[in-house]
Each structure stands twice: as structure tokens, then as C-alpha cells.
Amino acid sequence: MHIGKVEALIRETAERDGVVFFGLIDPKENIESGVRFAKAFYEGGADIILLGGSLGVGQTTLDELAVRIKEGISIPLMLFPGNINGVTRHADALYFMSLLNSENPYWITGAQALAAPEIARMGIEAIPTSFIIIEPGETVGFVGQARPVLRHKPEIAAAFALAGKLMGQRVTILECGSGAPGPAPPEMFKAVKAAVGHPVICAGSCRNMQEMEATIKAGADGIHIASLIENAADPRKEAKRIIDFCKRAGKAKK
Numbered sequence: 001m002h003i004g005k006v007e008a009l010i011r012e013t014a015e016r017d018g019v020v021f022f023g024l025i026d027p028k029e030n031i032e033s034g035v036r037f038a039k040a041f042y043e044g045g046a047d048i049i050l051l052g053g054s055l056g057v058g059q060t061t062l063d064e065l066a067v068r069i070k071e072g073i074s075i076p077l078m079l080f081p082g083n084i085n086g087v088t089r090h091a092d093a094l095y096f097m098s099l100l101n102s103e104n105p106y107w108i109t110g111a112q113a114l115a116a117p118e119i120a121r122m123g124i125e126a127i128p129t130s131f132i133i134i135e136p137g138e139t140v141g142f143v144g145q146a147r148p149v150l151r152h153k154p155e156i157a158a159a160f161a162l163a164g165k166l167m168g169q170r171v172t173i174l175e176c177g178s179g180a181p182g183p184a185p186p187e188m189f190k191a192v193k194a195a196v197g198h199p200v201i202c203a204g205s206c207r208n209m210q211e212m213e214a215t216i217k218a219g220a221d222g223i224h225i226a227s228l229i230e231n232a233a234d235p236r237k238e239a240k241r242i243i244d245f246c247k248r249a250g251k252a253k254k
Helices: 005-017 031-044 059-071 105-122 138-143 154-166 186-196 209-218 235-252
Strands: 020-025 048-051 077-079 093-099 125-133 171-175 200-202 222-225
Touching (some): 005 048, 005 093, 005 235, 020 031, 059 077, 125 154, 154 186, 186 209, 209 222
Parallel strands (some): 020 222, 048 077, 077 093, 125 171
8 A cells, every 4th residue: 555645744854853743622622613723733843743532522513623624834734533433534644543452343343344445535644553452441441342451462463463464464553542541561562663664653651751761762653642632721831741751761762
């Protein structure tokens, strides 16, 4: 499959900087807040704005939010869809994800089959992605009916990730769930990166700089950040501080 512009950007940025910074916006936020946080991430130096969440959102809201965000940024807007209603034609790309450790085939291939014709019609760049839930899993694990990978079993995460690679997926995301007490352990990122070689992404749960640094240095090529900016008194200033720190950590591992 052809590698599109956004996937190429992810690979090139990871190679150059050691890490790709994704500013994550949950579409459940009201539109004005979503636009404000996206602008803060953009002005702070994010590489990509990511739009998505585990629970549903109205199509009109998603479309309007995407349009408004695109008006104020010149970096890609990418989708992190929680279901088939998480797609809008106004985005540049999306993670085309299979939740590999779900116990429900809907989340492995069913939703993907339902969404694929519309995604192809829209012409959005679809990036083949393995999505793996690590304990505790939180909302995304509950909704996705996952059997979360045990935190002390990095070899299980690596096996799932390698299976995804052999099925043609070119990005792997490790997700503990929003509100989890930290990201997947560094040993897990190290094992998964060694198994697949392609970009490995930490989907949030980092609560502080130390966890971000450990995650990046262990092998994460990308990191999603949301709540640390949403809860900041000055979102733009905090975004710049965190992004600059992550970029230094990324360059230090090279």
C-alpha cells in the first residue's frame, strides 16, 4: 500500500527528532474549547493535531470542529476514531485501527469493514494501525471489550504488535486508557519497538515529564498528550514547555 503524506511525515519526524508530538483534542469538548486547545498545541510546536475519543460524538459537531481547527493551523489534522462515527472528510488522515486484543470481532474487523467504503470515497489518508490495550484499559478498554495486556508481560504486547505487522499494519499504538495511572511500562515500549521496527505510539496516560521521558527513551516514536494542556492555566505556554521537553528527550535517545 502507498505511504501517504501524513504517514511519511510521521516517519520523517520520528527519524529526525526521535519523537512525534500529537496534540489530542476530544470532540466531546465544546467547539470553542477544542479550537482553543488545538491552537495552543499548534503554537506550542506540535507536529500533528489529533481528533478523537472513546465515546461517540455527533457528526455535525465533529465536522464543524474539524473545519474550525483546520482554519487556524498549517500542520496535519488526523483522526483517532473511537468508532465509525469518528470520521470526517475534513481531516487529512486517520489511524485505520484494528483493536487486536478485543474479544469482539466488531472492533478487530467489523467496524473497519463498515467504515472502509466511506473512507475510500472521502479520499482520507488511512494509516494501517495496530491498536493494543494495556491494563487497566479504562474507558477505551471497556468500550472496545478488550482483554488488556498485563503490564508485567511485555512479550505479550510484542507478540500482538508483531502479528499486526505481519498482517500489514505499519503503526502500533499502546493505550492504557484516559485516566490510567501512567502509560505502558518502558520495558513494553522497548520490546514492541524491537519486535516491529515501525513507529510505536504512546496514546496518552503520561502524567508528568518523567513518564514522558522514560516512554520516549524506551522506544516510543510518538506521544499523544491532551489533559495536561486542557488543565493548564495557560495552555499555549504549557504546550510549548511539554513539547520542547519531549523533543529534547527524543533527540537524546538518538
